[in-house]
Amino acid sequence: MLLNFSQRCHCAGWAILIGFCLVSGCSKKPVAAKAPPPPEVYVDQPIERTITNYEEYTGRMAAVKTVELRARVSGYLDKVQFEDGADLPKDALLFQIDDRPFRAAVSQAQSTVSQLEARLERLRRTEDRAFRLIEQKVTTTEDYEVAKYQALETKSELEAARANLDIAKLNLEFTTIRSPIDGRISRRLVDPGNLVQADITPLATIVSLDPLYAYFDADERTVLQVRRLIAEGKIRSARDETIQVQIALADDRQFSLTGTIDFVDNQVTATTGTLRIRAIVDNPKKLLSPGMFVRVRVPIGIPHPALLVREESLASDQGERFVYVVTSDNRVEARPVVTGKLEGKFRVLESGLKPGERVIVTGLQRVKNGSVVTPKPYVDASEKITDSPPVRAEVLVGQPEALPTP
Numbered sequence: 001m002l003l004n005f006s007q008r009c010h011c012a013g014w015a016i017l018i019g020f021c022l023v024s025g026c027s028k029k030p031v032a033a034k035a036p037p038p039p040e041v042y043v044d045q046p047i048e049r050t051i052t053n054y055e056e057y058t059g060r061m062a063a064v065k066t067v068e069l070r071a072r073v074s075g076y077l078d079k080v081q082f083e084d085g086a087d088l089p090k091d092a093l094l095f096q097i098d099d100r101p102f103r104a105a106v107s108q109a110q111s112t113v114s115q116l117e118a119r120l121e122r123l124r125r126t127e128d129r130a131f132r133l134i135e136q137k138v139t140t141t142e143d144y145e146v147a148k149y150q151a152l153e154t155k156s157e158l159e160a161a162r163a164n165l166d167i168a169k170l171n172l173e174f175t176t177i178r179s180p181i182d183g184r185i186s187r188r189l190v191d192p193g194n195l196v197q198a199d200i201t202p203l204a205t206i207v208s209l210d211p212l213y214a215y216f217d218a219d220e221r222t223v224l225q226v227r228r229l230i231a232e233g234k235i236r237s238a239r240d241e242t243i244q245v246q247i248a249l250a251d252d253r254q255f256s257l258t259g260t261i262d263f264v265d266n267q268v269t270a271t272t273g274t275l276r277i278r279a280i281v282d283n284p285k286k287l288l289s290p291g292m293f294v295r296v297r298v299p300i301g302i303p304h305p306a307l308l309v310r311e312e313s314l315a316s317d318q319g320e321r322f323v324y325v326v327t328s329d330n331r332v333e334a335r336p337v338v339t340g341k342l343e344g345k346f347r348v349l350e351s352g353l354k355p356g357e358r359v360i361v362t363g364l365q366r367v368k369n370g371s372v373v374t375p376k377p378y379v380d381a382s383e384k385i386t387d388s389p390p391v392r393a394e395v396l397v398g399q400p401e402a403l404p405t406p
Helices: 005-027 100-135 141-174 220-231
Strands: 040-044 047-051 054-063 066-070 075-080 093-097 176-178 183-185 202-207 212-219 244-248 257-264 274-281 293-299 304-310 315-317 320-326 332-336 338-343 346-351 358-362 374-377
Touching: 040 320, 093 202, 100 141, 141 176, 212 220, 212 293, 220 274, 244 274, 304 358
Parallel strands: 040 374
Antiparallel strands: 040 358, 047 304, 054 212, 054 293, 066 202, 075 093, 093 176, 183 202, 212 274, 244 257, 244 293, 257 274, 304 346, 315 320, 320 332, 320 358, 338 346
């Protein structure tokens, strides 16, 4: 079908318009994407503190006094006067052995003493009468000597009888078993009605709870280090000064208890290469028990200044520890550091950082060396940082620390 002139002009116009739009659309340049802002990180400055190096050991608690209760006389157990596991004062009544045979023995011994006292009185009167008769030359010297020595023999028998009476009274007293110390008693090992043998049958065990001993073993490396410091006059021996150690329980990250070293063994154990040390720890709340494992922190060396950073700010690469430092132009710098002991939530840095530098605490996974960041101050909601130092052994700055003498 042939198009007329007006229709052909209309089609040509549309073709020109479409071509112009295509050309102009292809020649338009794309709009550049907006760059993302630098990632936000939270930074904190290292804490400056004067600290003392320390060593941590695993220790075991032990009772200062432990008594295994046994009967001192044989007999049938009559009564148990305590509850298993009870805290008892000294001289508390614990066990009662049937005392009827022992009361009878006391009565018998008392009767023997009375008989001998009467006999001795009679023989002394006989001796006195014989002496007067000698003066009157009515009797012989032999009769006087017989009366005299009979009185002496009876006197000796009386002394023996009195000793037997004392033993009988002691045996009667031993039928009542009392607590020799303040402490906590175990379960009873013998029930009433059973025969107990003197000095053989264990009845129960009682241990003191306040204070307690904490035993731990120091390795040879620490022993030699301490001895060198003492020889150089940098520290004082525990034999000359009282020193404190810190105690942490199995479920406690903080060293909330303190003790005092009161004993250092005189030789290193050949099989383990360690030196046994003992600390005495107050236990007024009865939180500790003999046999518990604890961690013992012992100060080593003299006080020195150090920087501490939060433990979570440390990163590692192939065993090398480092922190991310934010420079003045907000660029990240990976800084290798030498770390020391952990002080609560803070780690001691021996080298690698300067006071006042900003260290990234959170957001480490979003940065790399040389990247630009937006730093914000770190705030720990669970902790208020004050001027007090993190948990550590108390020291006197400027004075050598007293240490256990190996």
